[in-house]
Amino acid sequence: DAKTTQPNSMESNEEEPVHLPCNHSTISGTDYIHWYRQLPSQGPEYVIHGLTSNVNNRMASLAIAEDRKSSTLILHRATLRDAAVYYCILTPFIIQGAQKLVFGQGTRLTINP
């Protein structure tokens, strides 16, 4: 499984943008980049995923470097509800059966009121 490196923790203020970095220098050409988050005492929640191009959805944006060796999850206006552990995960593309998600330690995001 290709590895990812994330900062252990980050802190931001409410209503400000947050940029969560992830390094994945050993990514292969068919690896997808996933972001999940886990709020306290809850199961992980899907945030966003991408392959090569930048992606946007209602929760966040994913900016992928041109060489795909790093990516950044962008929360445009953080709220207190965004305080969670954020995981950056790589999965290889396979046709059937999907691939297990391998979680690292993630980044614990603290949002200050």
Place this chain on the structure above:
Amino acid sequence: DSGVTQTPKHLITATGQRVTLRCSPRSGDLSVYWYQQSLDQGLQFLIQYYNGEERAKGNILERFSAQQFPDLHSELNLSSLELGDSALYFCASSGQSRGYTFGSGTRLTVV
């Protein structure tokens, strides 16, 4: 409601006992995954089933076993329980091009 249902939500049992955790995947998903999360620890992958067959195995103890039934629900069996088995156990499911969805977990306390 994520679409993945786990029962029970809480379970308290004694050391040496056996318990069964149940997971109903999101409708249409063929893959089911089990994870363990101990206090302040990361999510550890235990095992994956795809359409009834074991697909991948992680750090699952020999005292633990799982299966996926024809209706695609899955059960995780934990036996000879030890205090260290106390944890949150999450089930997730995935389908073709549908991403992964996690349940709300079963909190197991071994006393």
